[in-house]
Amino acid sequence: MNSSRGSDRYRPLFHFTSAKGWLNDPNGMVFYKGEYHLFFQLNPSGTEWGNMTWGQAISTDLVHWKQLPNAIEIDSFGHVFSGTAVVDWKNTSGFRTGAEDVIVAFYTAEGQMLNPKKPTTQCIAFSNDRGRTFVKYSGNPIIDQITVGNRDPKVFWHEPSKRWIMVLYVEEKRDENKVHTFKFFNSTDLKKWEQTGSIDGFYECPEFFELPKEGNEKDKKWVLLAADSGYLIGTFDGKSFTPESSKMLLDHGRSFYAAQTFNDIPASDGRRIIIGWMRGGKYPDMPFSQQMGFPSELTLGKRHGQICLIRKPVMEIELLRKESLFNDGFILKSGTNPFNGIIGDAFELKLKTVCSGSQGVSIGFHGQELVYQPANGTLSVCGNSVSVGKCNQLDIAVLIDRTSVEIFADDGAISMSECFIPDGSGKISLEPLQGDLTVSDCNLFRVG
Incomplete structure (x- = not known):
């Protein structure tokens, strides 16, 4: 977090930036x-x-x-x-x-x-x-x-x-x-x-x-x-x-x-x-x-x-958690979004899924999309992809700020960092890619 955030539209909420x-x-x-x-x-x-x-x-x-x-x-x-x-x-x-x-x-x-x-x-x-x-x-x-x-x-x-x-x-x-x-x-x-x-x-x-x-x-x-x-x-x-x-x-x-x-x-x-x-x-x-x-x-x-x-x-991320928005395991059915109606600038998401009944999972935020496709073992975000190996299970932590996303997959062995310009909607979504998706654990926090 910055000591001077002000009302700057694109200033991150929990990543350091210089005042000017x-x-x-x-x-x-x-x-x-x-x-x-x-x-x-x-x-x-x-x-x-x-x-x-x-x-x-x-x-x-x-x-x-x-x-x-x-x-x-x-x-x-x-x-x-x-x-x-x-x-x-x-x-x-x-x-x-x-x-x-x-x-x-x-x-x-x-x-x-x-x-x-x-x-x-x-x-x-x-x-x-x-x-x-x-x-x-x-x-x-x-x-x-x-x-x-x-x-x-x-x-x-x-x-x-x-x-x-x-x-x-x-x-x-x-x-x-x-x-x-x-x-x-x-x-x-x-x-x-x-x-x-x-x-x-x-x-x-x-x-x-x-x-x-x-x-x-x-x-x-x-x-x-x-x-x-x-x-x-x-x-x-x-x-x-x-x-x-x-x-x-x-x-x-x-x-x-x-x-x-x-x-x-x-x-x-x-x-x-x-x-x-x-x-x-x-x-x-x-x-x-x-x-x-x-x-x-x-x-x-x-x-x-x-x-x-x-x-x-670092564990100090817990100091930034303002509100627990979601804490559950469930079956995510095609066409549904459990995060519907949640609006914000900055989130921490911890997710464990089993994709055996679907083609993967999509996480949407600020007009961007994070996609995991178990068939080819790829994790993609902001137009960039990395191979994480073919596996029906996904264990991932995602830090979302106004202008950036950081992804920690496979218990931290795979990470990706990307910047973007947000669309201004503040929306976040979680959806399966065809078919039902088993979510064994899902924790979504508002941070900042």
């Missing part, structure tokens, strides 16, 4: 003293991409956000592109000046957007007041330009090696061919960095983290994720990543990009929480453009015997 201006990649996501910090790419001067600055919002519950003054702004090194933030608990950087632990932000200074152009470098800024203000390091840049296409530093503490780790996207040219790589670095003080490894085939906005397999804390794997939500699972020795899986997709929609996870969530919580940019949305005549996805939790589970990421909305 263009928004894209989430940046610097970090937790400190009860506050989730969400930094983000922001054009404070218009609703098109440009003038890249770090905007900032904070939340105590992941669903109610307060936007703060911009955190890091354009300077003589360049525009402020994507990056990450950490809490330097042991003050390895020496930046701490008071009682608060220092938050250190890493970002790409895009000098190519200046006139005249300058190198593209990696820089840091730090905060001694819980992220309210940032001071740029006088020794910037901390990593000089490797190639013009080097950006988006991901940084975290690696306890086994007692080192800070950075993963950086670097675009290389080899034999006249463009090669997309992630390069690995380590450091003891956040200021001096040494390259230790590299892997090809990943483009932009690296994310890298460790998760237990199926909840087993004694059996953990590392996940390397790129901007397009492609990821590999493997091992990491503090210097190099070794993949042990084929590449998979975290989200199969067109509106989930450059996702990042929070650093420094306490072990007592233990969750790996991710937010992506829901790119591609249209918001006619609004003072803002673009929105964030709803926060979701990542775990490592299995689908068809293969280890994969499982993604589900």
Whole structure:
């Protein structure tokens, strides 16, 4: 939810948007003293991409956000592109000046957007007041330009090696061919960095983290994720990543990009929480453009015997439930709609169906349609489809906002994120595709 929703017709009710201006990649996501910090790419001067600055919002519950003054702004090194933030608990950087632990932000200074152009470098800024203000390091840049296409530093503490780790996207040219790589670095003080490894085939906005397999804390794997939500699972020795899986997709929609996870969530919580940019949305005549996805939790589970990421909305969605509109199991007969007469902007739907007597199920909202067809095993929405396998049963969670839909199917193993322009009707429907449909469980909530 936004701290400033106003009466803007196309402003989402429970997805973060900037009060004004263009928004894209989430940046610097970090937790400190009860506050989730969400930094983000922001054009404070218009609703098109440009003038890249770090905007900032904070939340105590992941669903109610307060936007703060911009955190890091354009300077003589360049525009402020994507990056990450950490809490330097042991003050390895020496930046701490008071009682608060220092938050250190890493970002790409895009000098190519200046006139005249300058190198593209990696820089840091730090905060001694819980992220309210940032001071740029006088020794910037901390990593000089490797190639013009080097950006988006991901940084975290690696306890086994007692080192800070950075993963950086670097675009290389080899034999006249463009090669997309992630390069690995380590450091003891956040200021001096040494390259230790590299892997090809990943483009932009690296994310890298460790998760237990199926909840087993004694059996953990590392996940390397790129901007397009492609990821590999493997091992990491503090210097190099070794993949042990084929590449998979975290989200199969067109509106989930450059996702990042929070650093420094306490072990007592233990969750790996991710937010992506829901790119591609249209918001006619609004003072803002673009929105964030709803926060979701990542775990490592299995689908068809293969280890994969499982993604589900965070449990804090329950804080947004305004009204329970439907809670029942029933036989859905052809030509009927149990949601008839329900009007609204934002809903959470949890549905379990058995399609053996029908050709599938259709869920309508804001002039859009979500369709599951068991005969060919496809799930389709907003003109986009994904194969979920031929099965007569559907277990799905759907988050519907004014301008977006997020779908979590097969217990979170399949997800899709899409944006759209609503038709203004506010109608929602549930109908079988020919024949009767058994609905074993249906929960519909009004949220916002």
